[in-house]
Amino acid sequence: MKANECVANYSSRVREMTNYAAREVKRVCKDIGPRESGEESERKAQQYVADSMKDFCDEVKTEEFSVHPRAFMGWVTLDVVLMLFSIVCLILANTGLLPQAENIFVIAATALSALSIIFMIGEFLLYKQLLDPLFPKRESCNVMCTRKAEKETKRRIIFAGHIDSAYEWRYTHLGGGKLLKKVIALAIGAMVINLIMDILSFFDISCYLDKGVLILAAVTAVPIFMAAFFVNHKLVVPGANDNLTGVFASMAVLRFMEHNNIRFENTEVVAMSTGCEEAGLRGAKAFAKSYDDGGVETVVVAVDTLRDFEYLSVYNKDMTGTVKLDGQVAAMLKKAGETAGMDLPYANVFFGSSDAAAIMQGGIKSAALCAMDPEPARYYHTREDTPDNMNLKTIEAGINVMLETAFLYDSEGLKDEY
Numbered sequence: 001m002k003a004n005e006c007v008a009n010y011s012s013r014v015r016e017m018t019n020y021a022a023r024e025v026k027r028v029c030k031d032i033g034p035r036e037s038g039e040e041s042e043r044k045a046q047q048y049v050a051d052s053m054k055d056f057c058d059e060v061k062t063e064e065f066s067v068h069p070r071a072f073m074g075w076v077t078l079d080v081v082l083m084l085f086s087i088v089c090l091i092l093a094n095t096g097l098l099p100q101a102e103n104i105f106v107i108a109a110t111a112l113s114a115l116s117i118i119f120m121i122g123e124f125l126l127y128k129q130l131l132d133p134l135f136p137k138r139e140s141c142n143v144m145c146t147r148k149a150e151k152e153t154k155r156r157i158i159f160a161g162h163i164d165s166a167y168e169w170r171y172t173h174l175g176g177g178k179l180l181k182k183v184i185a186l187a188i189g190a191m192v193i194n195l196i197m198d199i200l201s202f203f204d205i206s207c208y209l210d211k212g213v214l215i216l217a218a219v220t221a222v223p224i225f226m227a228a229f230f231v232n233h234k235l236v237v238p239g240a241n242d243n244l245t246g247v248f249a250s251m252a253v254l255r256f257m258e259h260n261n262i263r264f265e266n267t268e269v270v271a272m273s274t275g276c277e278e279a280g281l282r283g284a285k286a287f288a289k290s291y292d293d294g295g296v297e298t299v300v301v302a303v304d305t306l307r308d309f310e311y312l313s314v315y316n317k318d319m320t321g322t323v324k325l326d327g328q329v330a331a332m333l334k335k336a337g338e339t340a341g342m343d344l345p346y347a348n349v350f351f352g353s354s355d356a357a358a359i360m361q362g363g364i365k366s367a368a369l370c371a372m373d374p375e376p377a378r379y380y381h382t383r384e385d386t387p388d389n390m391n392l393k394t395i396e397a398g399i400n401v402m403l404e405t406a407f408l409y410d411s412e413g414l415k416d417e418y
Contacts, residue, residue: 001407001411002339002404002407002408003339003340003400003403003404003406003407004339004340004400004404006260006262006407007260007262013256013259013260014256014396014399014400014403015396016259017252017253017255017256017399018252018392018395018396018399019392020248020252020255021245021248021249021251021252021395021399022248022387022390022392022395024052024244024248024251025240025244025245025248025387025390026240026387028045028048028244029238029239029240029244029386029387030387031048032044032045032048033238034165034236034237034238034239035163035164035165035236035239036069036164036165036167036236037067037069037138037140037164037275037276037277037278037279037282038067038069038138038139038140038164038275038276038279039069039138041236042140042163042164042275042276043140043141045163045164046062046141046142046143046163046273046275049143049145049163049247049251049273050062050143050145052251053143053145053251053254053271056145056251056254056255056258057145057146057147057254057258057271058146058147058148059144059145059146059148060143060144060145060146061143061144061146062141062142062143062144063141063142063143063144063286063287063290064139064140064141065139065140065141065142065275065282065283065286065290066137066138066139066140067137067138067139067140067275067276067279067282067283067286068129068131068132068133068134068135068136068137068138068279069135069138069140069276069279069282070135070136070233070279071123071129071130071131071132071134071135071279071280072123072124072127072278072279072280072282073167073231073233074131074134074135075119075120075123075124075130075131076227076228076230076231077228077231078116078119078131078134079116079119079120079191079227080224080225080227080228082112082113082115082116082119083112083113083116083190083191083194083221083224084221084224084225085108085112086108086109086110086112086113086116086194086198087109087194087217087218087220087221087224089105089106089108089109089112090105090106090109090194090197090198090201090213090217091213091214091217091218092105093105093106093109093201094201094213094214094217095214106198106201106202109194109198109201110195110198110199110201110202113191113194113195113198114195116191117191117192117195118130119131120188120191123280125319125320125322126319126322127280127281127319127353127357127358129280129282129285140275140276140282140283140286141275141283142272142273142274142275142283142286142287143163143272143273144270144271144272145251145254145270145271145272145273146268146269146270147254147257147258147263147268147269147270148263148268149263149264149265149266149267149268150263150264150265150266151265151266152266153266153267153268153296154266154267154296154297155266155267155268155296155297155298155299155409155410155413156267156268156269156270156293156296156297156298156299157267157268157269157270157298157299157300157301157405157406157409158270158271158272158298158299158300158301159249159250159253159269159270159271159272159300159301159303159402159406160246160250160271160272160273160274160284160300160301160302160303160355160359161243161244161245161246161247161248161249161250161272161273161274161302161303161304162243162246162247162273162274162275162276162277162278162283162284162304162355163243163244163247163273163274163275164239164275164276164277164278164279164283165236165237165238165239165242165243165278165385166236166237166239166242166278166381167231167232167233167235167236167237167278167381168231168232168235168236168237168381168382168383169230169231169232169380169381169382170229170230170231170232171183171229171230172376172378172380172381172382173382173383173384176375176378177373177375177376177377177378177380178375180376183223183226183227183230186223186226187223187224187226187227189220189223190220190221190222190223190224191224193216193220194217194220197213197216197217201213235383237381237382237383237385238383238385238386238387239385240385240386240387240389240390241305241306241307241372241379241385241389241390242304242305242307242372242379242380242381242385243277243303243304243305245303245305245306245307245390245394245395245398246302246303246304246305246306246398247273249303249306249395249398249399249402250271250272250273250303250402251271251273252399252402253269253271253399253402253403253406254269254271256399256403257269264406264410265410266410267406267409267410268296269406272287272300274287274355277354277355281353281354281355281357281358283355284302284355284356284357284358284359284362285358285362287359287362288358288359288361288362288363288364289362291362291364293364297413297414298364298365299326299328299329299332299364299365299366299409299414300329300355300356300359300364300365300366301329301333301356301366301367301368301369301402301405302315302354302355302356302359302366302367302368302369302370303368303369303370303398303402304354304355304368304369304370304372305370305371305372305380306370306371306391306394306395306397306398307371307372307377307379307389307390307391307394308371308372308373308377308391308394309371309391309393309394309397311347311370311371311372311373311374312342312344312369312370312371312394312397312398312401313344313345313346313347313369313370313371314330314333314334314337314344314345314346314347314367314368314369315330315346315347315348315349315354315356315367315368315369315370316330316346316347316348316367317347317348317349318348318349318353318354318356318357318360318368319349319352319353319357320349320350320351320352320353321348321349321350323353323357323360323361324360325356325357325360325366325367325368326360326365326366326367327416328365328414328415328416329365329366329367329414330346330367331415331416331417331418332367332405332408332409332414332415332418333367333369333401333405334346334418335408335418336401336402336404336405336408337401337404339404339408340397340400340401340404342397342401344401347370347374349368349370350374354368354370355368356368365414369398369401369402371394371397371398
């Protein structure tokens with residue numbers, strides 16, 4: 001059976017769930033506000049989700065985990081400091097002021113540049129927990145809301161959104177995606193150029209450039225210094241679209257089933273609200289590490305930022321293209337989209353990541369459903385991500401696809417093709 005065949009007036013019932021999701025987004029933004037990863041505001045929001053869902057599912061479980069939330073974006077400030085010291089060492093190595101220490105300066109400059117690039121790749125591109133010991137420890141949690149199968153559970157589908165919101169990215173706020181990409185490109189380019197000059201200095205090749213090395217090093221210091229202002233740690237954004245829409249659209253699936261007395265015979269449906277996604281997918285990592293499927297086939301659909309309808313897509317690649325998500329789950333989402341009347345393209349999270357990547361890396365089959373302008377959108381990680389900036393059409397489409405996915409998984413399970 002398809003979701004759109006399960007009840008009369010299906011479209012109006014889905015619209016009711018859309019209105020529910022939008023109301024909940026507004027309520028959390030108004031009553032709790034921005035939800036900094038690992039802090040009390042995030043905890044309050046998770047408690048609200050748990051309390052509001054206890055009458056609509058069979059089990060609500062809160063799973064605790066420890067986290068170092070400042071580590072993820074903390075690499076930016078650390079890299080700026082390391083790179084500026086590297087540039088100073090490079091300049092000193094090429095001025096001839098301290099000839100007896102030139103080799104030491106070259107080694108220091110190269111080591112600092114290389115370390116900076118390692119931190120950037122490890123923390124931001126690969127989401128490794130390299131710097132966690134350097135930052136304060138906090139406690140966070142994931143909330144699992146479960147609608148059990150009527151009989152023996154043979155399969156389980158989890159829809160997941162993250163409750164926390166990000167620190168503001170200054171350059172996105174000031175100039176949108178175009179300015180953001182320019183600042184990032186210039187800063188990364190400056191880091192690479194400095195590393196190249198550091199390496200060349202080992203072979204005394206840079207001496208042929210004379211003052212050119214000094215000028216180039218000084219020029220590259222500008223975009224690196226600008227990167228120090230990339231993150232505004234004093235401002236946590238509302239996060240209405242990113243990602244309260246994903247959280248409450250997932251909860252809407254369970255509410256729809258409860259309101260319409262729908263329970264699958266052998267398929268368990270779960271809505272999960274993860275913590276600390278904006279701190280480097282820490283909640284999803286904790287879930288994947290501790291998860292015990294009990295011998296039940298499990299798939300996860302990460303739902304993130306249901307805002308820009310024209311970009312509603314099935315994501316089958318993630319983490320800057322380095323993680324391939326599960327092909328069967330992606331195919332199931334795409335087929336569900338067709339059933340819902342939409343031709344959803346496959347897409348790639350080409351810069352950044354979603355919870356699906358961490359869950360897939362943890363050995364659980366996963367794909368993502370997202371709807372955000374990859375430019376990125378002007379509201380992305382800025383104070384503009386408010387409830388009045390939501391798009392109900394996109395939320396409704398997301399809920400529709402999620403319901404069709406649940407019904408498709410229950411009736412046909414996982415396949416390579418549908």
